[in-house]
Amino acid sequence: MVYNGVDTLRPNLFKDIFPYDELPRIKFNNIQLPMEIPEEIWITDTTFRDGQQSMSSMTVDQMVRIYDYLHELDNGSGIIRQTEFFLYSEKDRKAVERCMARGYDFPQITSWIRANKEDFKLVKEMGIKETGILMSCSDYHIFHKLNMTRREAMENYLSIAESALENGIIPRCHFEDITRADFFGFVAPLAKNLMELSKKYGLPVKIRACDTLGLGVPFVGVELPRSVPAIIHGLRYYCHVPSESIEWHGHNDYNKVVVNSTTAWLYGGASANCTLFGIGERTGNCPLESMVFEYGQIKGNTKDMNLKVIVDIVDYFERELGYKVPERTPFVGSEFNVTRAGIHADGILKDEEIYNSFDTDKILGRPPLVAVNSYSGLAGIAAWINGYFRLKGSKKIDKRDPRILPIKKWVDDEYANGRTSIIRNDELEELVFKYIPNILDERDSKAI
Incomplete structure (x- = not known):
């Protein structure tokens, strides 16, 4: 071994960058380096x-x-x-x-x-x-x-x-x-x-x-x-x-x-x-x-x-393992592709690509969903049904479908009576089976 390092009696702790009693600093030299992606990573x-x-x-x-x-x-x-x-x-x-x-x-x-x-x-x-x-x-x-x-x-x-x-x-x-x-x-x-x-x-x-x-x-x-x-x-x-x-x-x-x-x-x-x-x-x-x-x-x-x-x-x-993945963690959290905003739900209802950057259902087996709350409206409920039951193409429920009106009324009544939490999936599923009893015949594939 040929030692060709820079030996020193005192450690170089870069205190101008890591002062410890203050936040670490980023120092710039403006040197531009070439980007070279290996052929295989x-x-x-x-x-x-x-x-x-x-x-x-x-x-x-x-x-x-x-x-x-x-x-x-x-x-x-x-x-x-x-x-x-x-x-x-x-x-x-x-x-x-x-x-x-x-x-x-x-x-x-x-x-x-x-x-x-x-x-x-x-x-x-x-x-x-x-x-x-x-x-x-x-x-x-x-x-x-x-x-x-x-x-x-x-x-x-x-x-x-x-x-x-x-x-x-x-x-x-x-x-x-x-x-x-x-x-x-x-x-x-x-x-x-x-x-x-x-x-x-x-x-x-x-x-x-x-x-x-x-x-x-x-x-x-x-x-x-x-x-x-x-x-x-x-x-x-x-x-x-x-x-x-x-x-x-x-x-x-x-x-x-x-x-x-x-x-x-x-x-x-x-x-x-x-x-x-x-x-x-x-x-x-x-x-x-x-x-x-x-x-x-x-x-x-x-x-x-x-x-x-x-x-x-x-x-x-x-x-x-008892390890809970935070619900908003990208790609793996339970709500990474769940939207709550009513205007976003309306966009997903028209074309899921508007608020979903890739086909999460095809690639991950996780269709985009809408969380139903007091701001969801008819579009949000329709989008939730389509996502949850994986309805595609002509089988999708439209926000003008009269069958979702009683579901919307039930949701409105819940919040009028003081509810603050989102409507759970099991609650919505029960309502859909009640007011759209043939939903399982209409869907393209198994519900999640």
């Missing part, structure tokens, strides 16, 4: 590792079922490329063994281990080809958590990576807290040395750029260390890390986790690390389902993915 999952740390521990059966769901969602596309597991406990190892026994091509199983020889031995014995290894990069961590100098930290990290390579294991180096790290003083030298090890052993060495506190900024023209474009560009052009070996791992502390992950793709990183529904520490990780939609928009398709499985995963998390 993909998603990796850390639900069982980073995600599971933020909620009740999953059972082996639950982990295996969720692994099955990830496989069903990927559907042979390879878009959900990998998922990672702890190997600390017997339960974790049993879950890995059962998942590996499934024999799926995707998602591939990787691990996260402590940096010691016994754990490397365990990875090898289990037949896992890649493992994550923590390599904290900022001086906050090197000096204040590890109590090391930069030189000591780098020597330690490179020794660990070489041990993995000697065991025939691909090291995935987790550059923790990269958005507060001295890029040219430590990150770049470490990455360059890792690439030299990759050449020496003829195995890829991956770098996971970890935005541990969600401080990354997606805008071009922002200074390091917070610039996502500059970090990805720097790893590729200054450190010669190939796109397929660059992975972005974000957190959502500053509401930028999805756009930062997408930005990493746009500037040359092939992989975005996510969890289902964004579960994770503090404000969470990048939601896997959101990146599926980002992928589809960038590439113009989602290959053979089965996006309807997303709804099944939501149901499983809520039913089996």
